[in-house]
Amino acid sequence: MAMKIMLSAKLFEDKLIFVDSEELEYPKTQLLEAIVAPFKQDKLCFLTSNEPSNNNFLLAARNLVNVRVKNPQ
Numbered sequence: 001m002a003m004k005i006m007l008s009a010k011l012f013e014d015k016l017i018f019v020d021s022e023e024l025e026y027p028k029t030q031l032l033e034a035i036v037a038p039f040k041q042d043k044l045c046f047l048t049s050n051e052p053s054n055n056n057f058l059l060a061a062r063n064l065v066n067v068r069v070k071n072p073q
Contacts, residue, residue: 003072022048022069027059036067047072 010016017039024031036044045068046061061067 019046022046022057023053024056024060027056029060029063032057032060032067033064036064042066044068045070 007016043066046057047070048057049071058069061069
């Protein structure tokens with residue numbers, strides 16, 4: 001319930017961005033950094049599917065201090 005309330009609040013504040021896919025061709029931090037740079041946010045949280053098709057996104061995101069990857073459950 002808390003996740004639903006938080007997402008509703010972010011949507012109301014126009015701070016919710018939907019990304020089509022979290023798949024990256026390579027597990028490179030620089031590649032993910034270039035993708036998230038236009039958002040210019042201090043903190044970013046990505047909610048991924050229960051079973052990601054590959055771990056490249058997770059591997060690239062773990063080195064970025066302002067990016068968190070969560071699995072909604």
